[in-house]
Amino acid sequence: MEYxxxxxxxxxxxxxxxxxxxxxxxxxxxxxRDPLEALEYLQNHQxxxxxxxxxxxxxxGISFPSFLQNPPLIIFTTAYSExxxxxxxxxxxxxxxxxxxxxxxxxxxVKAKRILEKNKEISSxxxxxxxxxxxxxxxxxxxxxxxxxSVQAIKYVESDGNYVxxxxxxxxxxxxxxxxxxxxxxxxxxFVRIHRSYIxxxxxxxxxxxxxxxxxxxxxxxxxxYREGFIAMIENMNS
Numbered sequence: 001m002e003y004x005x006x007x008x009x010x011x012x013x014x015x016x017x018x019x020x021x022x023x024x025x026x027x028x029x030x031x032x033r034d035p036l037e038a039l040e041y042l043q044n045h046q047x048x049x050x051x052x053x054x055x056x057x058x059x060x061g062i063s064f065p066s067f068l069q070n071p072p073l074i075i076f077t078t079a080y081s082e083x084x085x086x087x088x089x090x091x092x093x094x095x096x097x098x099x100x101x102x103x104x105x106x107x108x109x110v111k112a113k114r115i116l117e118k119n120k121e122i123s124s125x126x127x128x129x130x131x132x133x134x135x136x137x138x139x140x141x142x143x144x145x146x147x148x149x150s151v152q153a154i155k156y157v158e159s160d161g162n163y164v165x166x167x168x169x170x171x172x173x174x175x176x177x178x179x180x181x182x183x184x185x186x187x188x189x190x191f192v193r194i195h196r197s198y199i200x201x202x203x204x205x206x207x208x209x210x211x212x213x214x215x216x217x218x219x220x221x222x223x224x225x226y227r228e229g230f231i232a233m234i235e236n237m238n239s
Contacts, residue, residue, distance in 0.1 A: 001113060001229060005031040006038045006061070007053035007077065012098065016051055016077065019102045023109055025228045035059040039067055045180050047072050049093070049112050054078040062086055073112050117236055120189075138185065140166060142175045149173065151190065155215055157182050157199040194230050195223040208234055 003026060007013050013031045020026045029047050032038035035056050042050075052074050054061035062083055065071040076087045079098045087095045093115060094108035139146045153168040159179035166173045177185075183193055193199045198220050200213055207214040208231075212221050222230060 001048040002027045002029050003049040004047050005051045008033050008056045019105050027225050046184050049073045051075050051077050075108050140175045147173050155204040159197040194226045
């Protein structure tokens with residue numbers, strides 16, 4: 001799971017990084033001491049989970065989710081117990097009191113993982129029951145031109161710095177995007193990120209190997225940061 005840490009105390013951030021670094025399927029994206037900077041980041045990027053302090057200058061953690069259109073899963077981390085009821089009204093995954101012990105944190109993370117997997121399962125069933133739901137096109141800006149691409153035709157997306165290439169069956173389109181922007185552009189039910197430089201379409205994968213996937217004879221690497229989550233997703237699709 002990809003996650004953010006939002007806490008104005010550097011020591012609290014380091015404690016979470018230390019504990020979460022022991023959990024193989026957890027991938028730290030960024031940490032923020034300023035909640036407004038985190039809010040700006042989340043306007044253009046998606047993560048699975050945020051660890052959110054409550055008493056912060058500029059913006060309270062309790063108010064933070066209300067500024068997001070589609071907030072990720074939230075685990076509150078705080079030294080104060082009086083906000084617990086409010087946190088559950090906000091449908092937070094959990095409410096952890098500092099100092100946070102590893103065992104207690106692990107319980108919360110496992111709970112978040114189960115919720116995320118359940119949500120993906122529901123979305124997958126909706127896609128199966130309505131296959132035309134994602135039969136849509138997107139316009140990709142390439143230089144001064146806009147290219148229309150069928151979402152279903154995209155096989156994989158390859159990143160090179162601030163540029164990406166959308167690969168379909170009959171053409172490749174280069175465009176100036178960050179791969180994190182493309183993650184938000186494509187339906188999560190149909191595409192999965194398996195490497196810092198690659199997003200692949202699930203329907204076009206022929207073989208999943210230990211360190212790569214095969215699409216039409218081309219091997220695309222799976223990085224260690226994404227492997228466990230990707231394999232778990234594949235196994236859940238068959239359960």
